[in-house]
Amino acid sequence: GVEFEMLNPRMREGILIDPYKLKVPKRRKIRVYAKNIILSAGNLGSTVVLKNSGLKNDNIGRGFTAHPYIPVMGEFERDINAFEGEIASIYSDAYMDEKLPELKRGFLLESASSTADIAGLLDASLPRRSLANIKKARKFGGMGVLLIDTVNPQNRIEVKRGRPQIFYDLGNKDKKRMAYGVSEAAKILLKEGAKRVVVLTFEEILGKRSWREGFSVKTLKEADAFKTKLKLVPNKTLLMAAHMLGANKLGVDPRSSVVGQDHQVWGVEGLYVVDSSVLPASPGANPMTTIYAISKLFTENFLSSL
DSSP states (O other): OOEEEEEEOOOOTOOOTTTTOOOOOOOOEEEOOOSSEEEOOOHHHHHHHHHHTTOOOOTTTOOOOOEEEEEEEOOOOOOOOOTSSSSTOOOOOOGGGGTTGGOSSEEEEEEOOOOHHHHSSSSSSSSHHHHHHHHHHHGGEEEEEEEEEOOTTEEEEEEETTTEEEEEEEOOHHHHHHHHHHHHHHHHHTTTSSSSSEEEEESTTTTTOOOOGOOBBBBHHHTTTHHHHHHTTTTOOOOOOOOOOSSSSBBBTTOSSSSSSSBBBBTTTEEEEGGGOOOSOOOOOOOOHHHHHHHHHHHHHHHHHH
């Protein structure tokens, strides 16, 4: 079954407290006995539960991907109004072609929104620069470079004193692919008429400069410099991540996975994991529909077997 302890809820707007009126006493351990347990706590939550349960599979929490991305935004003379319509509904998979050289593929270019708050972050240097960008938010349009990051066993989730610790880094090849993608995105925007392209970095892409200047490129030659100059130095370049996946991989061998093809945890009868953590690798696109699909398939198969 499941053993849990009800903690004091966070008193914040939008949080529903005990919506089913269970009135479970706080700070008391509760045990629920059941024949089957279906764990769907997400990449981080499911990993913590499995590790705190004392399961010995060394694959738990290892090799997760994070779907890292970098926003690349262009400032145009005309209004782009990138905040209108459906967000991130247009993408290019031209760089997913396996016929391309290894370091020039494996990323998507996805349309990015440009609301006033995003525009205010583009030149992270002086308040007056942020205010100027907010006033011309309609002029910004661009894309996110979404990297299909390589599965690395050193990227892992560990648990210390019951709390998660996350270890994640990009390998050298992934960094080079990301730098190439940023360069390509910048050149696309410049060719489309952007008068400058902004990337949130303080690395010396075009030589040493004051942080007060902000950073942007204005020519194809300058944009090309990203390929060799962008190193993704921590705290100098904004590297974002949207989707933690694959910490408890689905597979056919317990030596390399956590759950089998039926989603049952290896060696633990009646314990299943059905969420983003079972994906063997990054699917490339935003993973919501993939998660919906595997959940539906599992539910239909599980219910039919009862």
